[in-house]
Amino acid sequence: MLWRNKSFFVLGVGLCFGMVLCIQLGLYLANILFGPTFFDNIFQFCIRIFKKGTVEYYVVLLLVNTYVVFSILVLCKKIIQQVVNTNRLKKKIGHLTNREKTIEMNQRFNRSGRDIIVINSNELIALTFGLRNPFILLSTNLIKMLDKTELEAVIYHETAHQKYHDTLKIFVLKMIYEVMWYIPLTKWAYKNFKIIIELVADEYAITRMGSELGLGSALLKLINTHLDYKTNSLLVPFADGTIDYRLKQLIEPYYTLPFKLQIKSIIISVNVMILSIILMIIV
Numbered sequence: 001m002l003w004r005n006k007s008f009f010v011l012g013v014g015l016c017f018g019m020v021l022c023i024q025l026g027l028y029l030a031n032i033l034f035g036p037t038f039f040d041n042i043f044q045f046c047i048r049i050f051k052k053g054t055v056e057y058y059v060v061l062l063l064v065n066t067y068v069v070f071s072i073l074v075l076c077k078k079i080i081q082q083v084v085n086t087n088r089l090k091k092k093i094g095h096l097t098n099r100e101k102t103i104e105m106n107q108r109f110n111r112s113g114r115d116i117i118v119i120n121s122n123e124l125i126a127l128t129f130g131l132r133n134p135f136i137l138l139s140t141n142l143i144k145m146l147d148k149t150e151l152e153a154v155i156y157h158e159t160a161h162q163k164y165h166d167t168l169k170i171f172v173l174k175m176i177y178e179v180m181w182y183i184p185l186t187k188w189a190y191k192n193f194k195i196i197i198e199l200v201a202d203e204y205a206i207t208r209m210g211s212e213l214g215l216g217s218a219l220l221k222l223i224n225t226h227l228d229y230k231t232n233s234l235l236v237p238f239a240d241g242t243i244d245y246r247l248k249q250l251i252e253p254y255y256t257l258p259f260k261l262q263i264k265s266i267i268i269s270v271n272v273m274i275l276s277i278i279l280m281i282i283v
Contacts, residue, residue, distance in 0.1 A: 003199040010196055014189030018176035071179045078175050096120050109155055126154050128161035131168045146218055153205050153214035160204035166197045
């Protein structure tokens with residue numbers, strides 16, 4: 001549970017900033033729609049600093065409205081992109097699905113929800129995809145390459161991503177980072193969460209199997225390969241850029257991987273957060 005607890009912290013850091021932004025945007029839009037009687041927020045505060053009718057007032061008003069529109073457009077764009085990517089991926093999978101192997105794998109691993117899909121492909125593919133109901137995607141070539149223990153370890157690893165809804169969490173953190181790019185901690189939370197969830201999934205697989213041998217062997221077989229599927233926030237691939245961290249953790253289980261965070265980043269991010277909260281209270 002070591003990495004599981006750390007994942008809560010990193011996720012919480014990113015969500016904290018995202019919640020503040022969403023509240024502020026919501027209050028600002030409510031102010032525009034229903035009037036300034038009750039819905040005060042940091043955006044209004046920035047505008048009211050300057051006297052209405054002055055050049056400064058209209059410049060700040062333009063900047064605030066530009067940022068609000070930009071944030072909403074980015075959020076809408078990401079959601080639309082995910083819907084489009086999901087539909088495209090599902091269509092592609094539908095054409096490549098090996099029905100016989102899919103049934104066999106679900107029966108073999110007692111998957112009552114039939115959430116394992118096997119596709120005909122020469123690539124070594126093992127990943128979790130989908131936001132609401134994540135599925136595990138495997139390629140026929142991967143199944144051929146791995147032995148029974150290694151394949152079981154991969155399945156348990158991907159099951160952890162399903163169980164903890166990692167694809168959805170990554171998607172949310174990525175949106176927060178892309179909208180709040182000026183706050184260093186949002187980028188830190190997004191990048192480090194992607195690493196930690198892989199360690200959490202490995203931890204889950206090792207616990208279920210009682211040994212790290214199957215997982216370690218599978219990683220070593222995949223270490224010189226790559227996934228041809230273009231990864232986006234809907235996908236959590238088994239073999240990605242975190243393999244070095246994962247092998248280090250398997251070799252030295254009690255070694256704590258350093259997730260460096262510059263003091264400057266903390267100061268900037270925390271000051272922005274504190275200012276936002278204070279203004280929410282006093283305006």
